[in-house]
Amino acid sequence: MVSKRLYQVVVNNFLIVVVVPVTAVVLLRKAAQLGHDEVLSRLHGLRQVHVFLAVFAPFAMATLYLLRRPRSVYLVDYACCRPNSNCRVSIGSFTESARLSPYIDDGTFRFITRMLRRSGLGDQTYLHPSLHHIPPRCCLGESRDEAEQVVFATVDDLLAKTGISPGAIDILVTNCSGFTPTPSFTDMMVNRYKLRSDIRHVNMSGMGCSAGVVSVEVARNLLQAAPRGGHALVVSTEITSFIYYTGPDRTMLLPGALFRMGAAAVLLSTSRSNRSRFRLTHIVRTLTAAQDRAYLCASLKEDEHGETGIYLSKDLVPVAGETLKANIAALGSVVLPPSEKLLFVLSFIARKALGRRIKLYMPDFRTAFEHFCVHSGGRAVIDAVQASLRLSDENVEPSRMTLHRFGNTSSSSLWYELAYIEAKGRARKGDRVWMVGFGSGFKCNSAVWECNSAVWECIRSPSDTSILGAPWADSIHQYPVKISKE
Numbered sequence: 001m002v003s004k005r006l007y008q009v010v011v012n013n014f015l016i017v018v019v020v021p022v023t024a025v026v027l028l029r030k031a032a033q034l035g036h037d038e039v040l041s042r043l044h045g046l047r048q049v050h051v052f053l054a055v056f057a058p059f060a061m062a063t064l065y066l067l068r069r070p071r072s073v074y075l076v077d078y079a080c081c082r083p084n085s086n087c088r089v090s091i092g093s094f095t096e097s098a099r100l101s102p103y104i105d106d107g108t109f110r111f112i113t114r115m116l117r118r119s120g121l122g123d124q125t126y127l128h129p130s131l132h133h134i135p136p137r138c139c140l141g142e143s144r145d146e147a148e149q150v151v152f153a154t155v156d157d158l159l160a161k162t163g164i165s166p167g168a169i170d171i172l173v174t175n176c177s178g179f180t181p182t183p184s185f186t187d188m189m190v191n192r193y194k195l196r197s198d199i200r201h202v203n204m205s206g207m208g209c210s211a212g213v214v215s216v217e218v219a220r221n222l223l224q225a226a227p228r229g230g231h232a233l234v235v236s237t238e239i240t241s242f243i244y245y246t247g248p249d250r251t252m253l254l255p256g257a258l259f260r261m262g263a264a265a266v267l268l269s270t271s272r273s274n275r276s277r278f279r280l281t282h283i284v285r286t287l288t289a290a291q292d293r294a295y296l297c298a299s300l301k302e303d304e305h306g307e308t309g310i311y312l313s314k315d316l317v318p319v320a321g322e323t324l325k326a327n328i329a330a331l332g333s334v335v336l337p338p339s340e341k342l343l344f345v346l347s348f349i350a351r352k353a354l355g356r357r358i359k360l361y362m363p364d365f366r367t368a369f370e371h372f373c374v375h376s377g378g379r380a381v382i383d384a385v386q387a388s389l390r391l392s393d394e395n396v397e398p399s400r401m402t403l404h405r406f407g408n409t410s411s412s413s414l415w416y417e418l419a420y421i422e423a424k425g426r427a428r429k430g431d432r433v434w435m436v437g438f439g440s441g442f443k444c445n446s447a448v449w450e451c452n453s454a455v456w457e458c459i460r461s462p463s464d465t466s467i468l469g470a471p472w473a474d475s476i477h478q479y480p481v482k483i484s485k486e
Contacts, residue, residue, distance in 0.1 A: 071228065073220045074269055074276035075449065079158035080416050081150045081237075081263040082471040083126040090123035091116050093132075094257070100134050103248050111250055115257055120379035120400060120483055124475065125407040126261040128241045136244055143179050143242040150237055150263035151185070152192060157470065158265040159193075162275075164231065166193040171222045171232035175204040175211035175411055177440070178300060178310075179239035189235070200226070208298065208439025209375055212236040212264070212411035213447045217283045219268050229271040237263035238410030243300065245309025252309035255408075258378055262409025262416065278433070278449040282334055285445045286327040294319045294442040317380050319442050321388060327436070327444040328365070328389070335368045335432075335448060365389055369448075370431040372396065373417040375438050376403035379483075385436070401479045405472070411437065414447075416471060420479070423472040427451050 098104050098112050128149075130142035151174075159166065172195065174185040181188070186201040202218055204211055212234075219232035226232075238259065245256045269276070288294040297313045332341075340363040347361035365372075374385045376399045386396045398417040402409075406416050414435045421427055431451040438444055472479075 070224055071270045072272065073223055073280040074272050074452070075278040075280065076164075076231070076267040076269050076273065076276055077158060077162045078264060078266040078277075078415055078418070079154050079161060080412065080419050080471040081154040081157075081261070082473075083150065083153075083261045087126040087129060087261055088124055089127045089132065091121065092123070094127075097132070097134055101246075102135060103246060105248065108248055108250060108253070112253060112257060115254060117484070118379065119258060120382075120403045121258070121260075121407050122404040122481070124405060128261055130241050131244055136241075136246055138241055138244050138246065140181075143239050144181055146239050146241050146261065147176070147179060147181065147185070147237070148188070150261055151189070151235055151265075154237075154263045154265040155189065155193070155233070155235065158233075158267060162267055164267065166195050168231055169195055169233050170199060170226050170230040171219055172199055172201040172235075173204070173215045173219045173222075173232065174202070174235045174237075175207060175215045176237050176239060177206055177208050177211060177243075177410065179242040180205040185235070189233075206440070207411075208441060208443060209238075209377055209408070209410045209413070210437035210439030210443045210445040212414055213283065213435060213437050213445035214285065214443075215411075216266070216268070216280070216447055217285070217445075220280060220283070223268060223270050226270070230269065232268040234266040234268065235263065236266075236411040236415070238412070243308075243310055245307060247303045247305055247307035247309060249303040249307075249309070249311075251313070252303060252311050254312055254378075255310040258408040260407030260409055262406055262412045264412035264415035266415065272452075276452050278451055280447065281432075281450050282331065282448040283446065284327060284331040284334075285443065286323055286330065287441055287443050288319070288323050288326070289441045289443075294323065297442055298440040317384055320381060320438050320444070321384055323438070323442050323444040324385065324388060324436070327446055331446050331448075332363055332365070332368075335434075336363050336365070337367050340364060340367055362388075362390060365434070366391070366395065368432065369434040371418075371421050371427065371433040372398070373414045373421075373433060373435040374399040375436065376400070376406075376413045376417065377408055377438055379403065381438065397480050400483055401481070404481060404483060405475060405479070411439075413437075419471055420476075423476045429453055 095113050095116060099109050104112070128142065128146040130137040172186050172189060174189065176185060184203040186203045189195065190199065190201070200222055204215060207214055215234045215236060219234050223230055223232050240259050240261055243255065243259065245252045293315050297316045297319045299311050300308065301311050302308050343361045344363055347358065351358040351360055372391060372395045374382055374396055376382065382396055382399050382403070398420040401420055402413055402416045409416060414437055418433065429451055433449045433451065435447040436444065
């Protein structure tokens with residue numbers, strides 16, 4: 001362990017530890033050989049133009065770089081929805097509703113019970129009241145009601161926390177994969193909050209659970225073209241009452257058992273204020289839709305009875321693993337320290353020289369990130385990512401606890417996980433957070449954030465402690481809980 005740490009220090013700080021001392025020694029030896037008078041003579045012999053270029057050229061290049069580089073984008077604050085208590089559904093009530101449903105036979109009921117027991121969900125997740133009925137009332141009106149409940153509550157919370165006026169928002173980006181109402185989500189929000197008529201707005205659908213990262217990238221790109229100091233509002237949600245499946249096909253029952261109510265609202269800006277929480281450093285997106293196996297592994301379709309639901313194929317977890325590998329290969333090149341890159345290159349060369357007997361070295365991403373927000377799409381997904389990246393139980397704790405407390409809230413789940421990390425007081429200034437989401441297509445998208453300030457540094461007054469709680473305020477003291485692995 002000590003030798004590995006020493007190796008990392010030497011390689012990661014090669015310029016300071018090796019290059020600078022060696023260069024200094026070489027220059028001093030050369031100066032000693034020439035002598036004091038010879039060194040002064042050569043310095044006096046330099047032409048003024050050479051001195052000017054030596055000073056001006058680096059300064060000009062640095063100025064040009066600063067002018068041309070993209071503006072930094074900061075996370076001012078974010079909010080996650082915690083639905084009303086009347087929406088809460090326990091595992092027992094969910095299975096009882098399934099038992100009484102006319103489309104569920106005894107064999108399918110046992111399948112659902114076994115699936116829920118292994119799902120990793122707890123007894124405090126949320127479903128819209130329309131899904132508490134037997135049979136569920138799935139219609140356009142109920143879906144719109146759910147959308148307004150979760151989106152408006154979340155945005156209200158964010159505006160209250162930041163104190164920003166709706167008129168100060170320049171960009172609006174929303175994403176919801178299945179429910180695409182007319183007027184759209186962006187129109188709904190412009191009408192509700194009376195946003196400006198010249199606001200730049202984008203409404204995305206069909207992007208799956210990884211759409212939250214895509215929305216952040218869209219907002220970041222639009223902020224680059226907006227005046228400096230602009231603000232972008234990003235809203236991510238999924239409407240469970242619209243995609244809920246009411247048929248007997250077992251391949252389409254899993255999403256209904258895992259998906260739950262939820263939403264997240266995020267405020268981004270190119271202005272770094274004292275209250276900016278994080279800085280966006282990298283976004284890497286991977287899409288494998290060119291492969292039929294990946295394209296068809298998660299889709300919205302009708303069963304043989306005409307009932308609509310989300311179909312998940314048996315290839316989902318292997319495809320997710322392959323897409324993750326492609327994504328981390330691109331991400332690793334920009335975030336991993338030199339020590340990890342060198343070990344990977346050496347193992348790659350050894351593998352080429354000695355054949356497949358040598359296993360490729362899997363870089364340790366814990367050297368690049370302090371915190372991990374892995375999409376809580378299900379226990380199998382979290383297990384696969386943990387095994388692939390060799391993460392500890394503590395590294396994936398935010399994902400497992402979010403799945404247990406809120407279920408799979410789709411594209412907003414990453415923000416619930418970040419809220420868990422902050423509610424536990426684990427985020428420190430300078431810490432790096434890796435968000436990785438998976439979605440239909442198949443997609444794997446990553447976003448990397450750097451913490452600007454610990455959560456308690458953003459509290460404006462001793463009585464302003466709401467930032468520490470929501471959405472975990474009523475339950476963070478109960479976590480982590482032990483999750484059954486049966």
